[in-house]
Amino acid sequence: xxxxxxxxxxxxxxxxxxxxxxxxxxxxxxxxxxxxxxxxxxxxxxxxxxxxxxxxxxxxxxxxxxxxxxxxxxxxxxxxxxxxxxxxxxxxxxxxxxxxxxxxxxxxxxxxxxxxxxxxxxxxxxxxxxxxxxxxxxxxxxxxxxxxxxxxxxxxxxxxxxxxxxxxxxxxxxxxxxxxxxxxxxxxxxxxxxxxxxxxxxxxxxxxxxxxxxxxxxxxxxxxxxxxxxxxxxxxxxxxxxxxxxxxxxxxxxxxxxxxxxxxxxxxxxxxxxxxxxxxxxxxxxxxxxxxxxxxxxxxxxxxxxxxxxxxxxxxxxxxxxxxxxxxxxxxxxxxxxxxxxxxxxxxxxxxxxxxxxxxxxxxxxxxxxxxxxxxxxxxxxxxxxxxxxxxxxxxxxxxxxxxxxxxxxxxxxxxxxxxxxxxxxxxxxxxxxxxxxxxxxxxxxxxxxxxxxxx
Amino acid sequence: xxxxxxxxxxxxxxxxxxxxxxxxxxxxxxxxxxxxxxxxxxxxxxxxxxxxxxxxxxxxxxxxxxxxxxxxxxxxxxxxxxxxxxxxxxxxxxxxxxxxxxxxxxxxxxxxxxxxxxxxxxxxxxxxxxxxxxxxxxxxxxxxxxxxxxxxxxxxxxxxxxxxxxxxxxxxxxxxxxxxxxxxxxxxxxxxxxxxxxxxxxxxxxxxxxxxxxxxxxxxxxxxxxxxxxxxxxxxxxxxxxxxxxxxxxxxxxxxxxxxxxxxxxxxxxxxxxxxxxxxxxxxxxxxxxxxxxxxxxxxxxxxxxxxxxxxxxxxxxxxxxxxxxxxxxxxxxxxxxxxxxxxxxxxxxxxxxxxxxxxxxxxxxxxxxxxxxxxxxxxxxxxxxxxxxxxxxxxxxxxxxxxxxxxxxxxxxxxxxxxxxxxxxxxxxxxxxxxxxxxxxxxxxxxxxxxxxxx
Numbered sequence: 001x002x003x004x005x006x007x008x009x010x011x012x013x014x015x016x017x018x019x020x021x022x023x024x025x026x027x028x029x030x031x032x033x034x035x036x037x038x039x040x041x042x043x044x045x046x047x048x049x050x051x052x053x054x055x056x057x058x059x060x061x062x063x064x065x066x067x068x069x070x071x072x073x074x075x076x077x078x079x080x081x082x083x084x085x086x087x088x089x090x091x092x093x094x095x096x097x098x099x100x101x102x103x104x105x106x107x108x109x110x111x112x113x114x115x116x117x118x119x120x121x122x123x124x125x126x127x128x129x130x131x132x133x134x135x136x137x138x139x140x141x142x143x144x145x146x147x148x149x150x151x152x153x154x155x156x157x158x159x160x161x162x163x164x165x166x167x168x169x170x171x172x173x174x175x176x177x178x179x180x181x182x183x184x185x186x187x188x189x190x191x192x193x194x195x196x197x198x199x200x201x202x203x204x205x206x207x208x209x210x211x212x213x214x215x216x217x218x219x220x221x222x223x224x225x226x227x228x229x230x231x232x233x234x235x236x237x238x239x240x241x242x243x244x245x246x247x248x249x250x251x252x253x254x255x256x257x258x259x260x261x262x263x264x265x266x267x268x269x270x271x272x273x274x275x276x277x278x279x280x281x282x283x284x285x286x287x288x289x290x291x292x293x294x295x296x297x298x299x300x301x302x303x304x305x306x307x308x309x310x311x312x313x314x315x316x317x318x319x320x321x322x323x324x325x326x327x328x329x330x331x332x333x334x335x336x337x338x339x340x341x342x343x344x345x346x347x348x349x350x351x352x353x354x355x356x357x358x359x360x361x362x363x364x365x366x367x368x369x370x371x372x373x374x375x376x377x378x379x380x381x382x383x384x385x386x387x388x389x390x391x392x393x394x395x396x397x398x399x400x401x402x403x404x405x406x407x408x409x410x411x412x413x414x415x416x417x418x419x420x421x422x423x424x425x426x427x428x429x430x431x432x433x434x435x436x437x438x439x440x441x442x443x444x445x446x447x448x449x450x451x452x453x454x455x456x
Numbered sequence: 457x458x459x460x461x462x463x464x465x466x467x468x469x470x471x472x473x474x475x476x477x478x479x480x481x482x483x484x485x486x487x488x489x490x491x492x493x494x495x496x497x498x499x500x501x502x503x504x505x506x507x508x509x510x511x512x513x514x515x516x517x518x519x520x521x522x523x524x525x526x527x528x529x530x531x532x533x534x535x536x537x538x539x540x541x542x543x544x545x546x547x548x549x550x551x552x553x554x555x556x557x558x559x560x561x562x563x564x565x566x567x568x569x570x571x572x573x574x575x576x577x578x579x580x581x582x583x584x585x586x587x588x589x590x591x592x593x594x595x596x597x598x599x600x601x602x603x604x605x606x607x608x609x610x611x612x613x614x615x616x617x618x619x620x621x622x623x624x625x626x627x628x629x630x631x632x633x634x635x636x637x638x639x640x641x642x643x644x645x646x647x648x649x650x651x652x653x654x655x656x657x658x659x660x661x662x663x664x665x666x667x668x669x670x671x672x673x674x675x676x677x678x679x680x681x682x683x684x685x686x687x688x689x690x691x692x693x694x695x696x697x698x699x700x701x702x703x704x705x706x707x708x709x710x711x712x713x714x715x716x717x718x719x720x721x722x723x724x725x726x727x728x729x730x731x732x733x734x735x736x737x738x739x740x741x742x743x744x745x746x747x748x749x750x751x752x753x754x755x756x757x758x759x760x761x762x763x764x765x766x767x768x769x770x771x772x773x774x775x776x777x778x779x780x781x782x783x784x785x786x787x788x789x790x791x792x793x794x795x796x797x798x799x800x801x802x803x804x805x806x807x808x809x810x811x812x813x814x815x816x817x818x819x820x821x822x823x824x825x826x827x828x829x830x831x832x833x834x835x836x837x838x839x840x841x842x843x844x845x846x847x848x849x850x851x852x853x854x855x856x857x858x859x860x861x862x863x864x865x866x867x868x869x870x871x872x873x874x875x876x877x878x879x880x881x882x883x884x885x886x887x888x889x890x891x892x893x894x895x896x897x898x899x900x901x902x903x904x905x906x907x908x909x910x911x912x
């Protein structure tokens with residue numbers, strides 16, 4: 001693409017002159033927020049530090065504490081009104097190592113695997129058993145205890161490529177990972193392997209959480225390439241055995257949500273929450289999931305402050321601990337809110353990747369959604385083309401109990417499962433402009449909500 | 457991001473039940489097109505071959521002929537009705553080598569540069585001259601001949617980061633590259649250096665075309681990192697000299713547009729053109745610019761054929777030669793159309809990157825635009841959120857003379873200048889799903905236009 005003039009004016013025509021309910025034209029303020037976001041690399045550089053100095057920062061791990069410390073220092077340097085740790089205690093799970101192998105023609109072939117959280121451990125030498133491949137939980141249950149007992153269950157149904165909405169495809173496939181291990185155990189299986197949840201054929205094992213209350217068995221995810229290899233090997237030799245080794249432990253830990261406030265001028269005791277989660281799986285830098293959500297949230301405060309915008313309400317950035325494993329950070333902030341009678345007016349979360357912004361989903365009354373839609377035309381020139389009913393996010397979800405309107409920032413999602421819960425979720429996969437545009441969209445919407453409220 | 461249920465239904469609500477002018481509901485056919493595109497990796501794999509076996513395929517180069525041959529074989533294997541070369545003759549420019557260096561504290565420091573096309577050559581030992589840094593053509597002209605003569609002009613105005621529309625930022629900065637060398641020469645300068653057109657601070661020189669009719673001087677682009685280095689060195693020593701070496705030649709070559717037809721059932725002599733350009737700058741694999749446009753265009757034909765959709769009109773995929781340098785392919789197809797009285801009914805181009813699809817721009821009468829808008833609701837569930845007036849593309853542009861309605865496919869553009877005209881435009885930067893979604897969007901819109909026409 002060489003010529004340029006033709007393109008120059010294309011999207012500007014998107015700036016439509018719709019009527020709006022805001023009393024003055026806010027376009028100039030929104031532009032100021034975007035201009036500042038698009039010319040500031042502070043958050044991007046801090047994301048690099050978080051990714052490189054504290055990868056694998058699952059709750060209770062040494063790196064989870066380093067991450068909180070790193071981000072606390074960063075926020076203190078920003079000069080916000082209040083930066084503090086909200087302490088709580090939670091169960092946690094520490095993965096020391098995980099491996100698996102199959103024996104093909106006398107040679108021990110390692111598989112690209114990782115432990116699901118909170119997988120059970122094996123003896124040092126691992127466990128070896130025959131494999132039974134299935135494509136659904138129903139198929140497993142139909143096989144029954146007789147055929148499953150003593151085996152290792154291998155769930156191998158791929159994500160469907162034909163959904164435009166990748167989260168829909170994930171939702172349809174993730175039961176194998178989330179419920180698969182306990183379903184296998186209940187039928188007497190001694191271990192569980194799940195095909196990685198990604199569209200790609202590659203060598204990254206994608207981990208994630210499973211529900212394993214009661215007796216635990218080792219539960220792992222295998223890369224899609226090795227899932228195919230394993231399936232092929234099983235066809236050649238149905239009695240093939242796999243050896244799985246997992247060394248992990250369950251602990252209880254004291255830990256923290258990290259909170260920073262920018263004090264409101266009129267209603268300082270009302271809080272607009274904006275957050276992401278600071279924890280990340282043991283196998284990843286956690287750049288898109290969800291270091292970027294933390295840094296976009298802190299950018300909201302910085303963009304208010306740097307642009308001299310004094311909010312009516314206090315804007316509160318929360319870096320939640322433990323979204324991935326037990327969601328203890330979100331639940332703990334709910335408990336903290338109740339105990340301290342915190343009035344959370346609105347909550348926004350960024351935890352669906354930091355690619356180019358596309359919209360917001362809203363979990364609130366129809367009246368609130370209608371009110372928020374009045375602000376949409378200000379964001380359309382920046383590529384925000386939907387604000388629709390939908391989930392807010394895992395961390396802010398518990399606040400629904402208090403009637404808080406919830407909102408999820410939504411970025412382009414087509415690449416999301418390339419990086420989800422695997423070693424490919426690196427800082428290098430983050431595009432600075434895309435990240436900046438997300439921060440600006442979030443700050444702009446919060447600016448409008450704070451200034452013009454959620455109800456007439 | 458762990459939980460999924462909340463997301464599952466979010467975007468499905470985008471599928472609105474708008475009234476439409478098509479006589480039957482076409483959703484099922486559109487879904488069939490998307491399903492096939494999203495589960496077929498043929499085009500993606502062929503793009504890899506094109507990128508790896510024929511990089512740097514500028515018109516007249518050996519790799520340009522290899523590229524045409526590679527793609528011709530691919531298309532012949534697809535079983536389309538007609539695959540042929542449309543031959544023409546054109547000036548071309550071959551770059552053999554380009555380098556530059558500055559002497560800092562006695563050490564010769566190479567700069568990351570590349571020649572603009574069609575830069576003039578230097579003697580073997582290069583040319584050495586003092587540098588004059590400017591930030592606009594106006595600033596240069598104000599300096600006048602006295603201060604410019606015998607010097608090498610260094611244009612160093614960065615792209616503005618604050619436009620959401622990256623093509624607007626490019627449009628505002630590219631005069632330095634396009635007109636800069638001739639403006640410098642006209643004031644007696646002996647060479648020209650332009651800061652690379654990208655947002656990033658990195659080491660890739662981004663080349664591109666310049667207008668250099670008449671006497672030619674060497675004209676190069678320098679990476680943004682080295683532009684900053686050069687600017688700093690000049691402040692320390694205003695008499696700093698740069699040495700530039702360019703070895704290039706102007707030739708005239710016979711060459712080809714590559715064309716494949718899928719014959720229409722009712723009006724086979726009317727053509728719906730869909731195209732990209734097969735040439736790529738000498739320093740790049742040309743994956744996003746514009747191997748992907750070629751393969752998305754050929755996918756349109758494949759998607760019709762594989763889904764058993766017989767078009768009324770002939771669908772013609774054109775892989776244009778020489779978009780980058782002299783746009784001779786587009787002009788030659790216009791001449792060919794005139795000579796052979798080809799009735800081009802509609803033309804679509806993909807040459808703005810193959811990231812996630814976002815919309816289409818239309819260069820046609822208001823009536824045609826209104827008609828095309830009737831089809832938009834079918835594409836909204838797949839993330840196509842705008843169809844607006846705007847440019848079609850450089851290759852199809854000449855067809856405007858014949859009154860052909862033109863249409864440009866528009867993907868998300870935030871990463872486009874990361875890869876534009878530089879060595880970073882590799883196959884590895886292409887995401888298969890994003891590419892597939894583009895092919896499907898293009899095929900779907902062409903399907904609707906062919907079936908329901910452009911006028912009532």
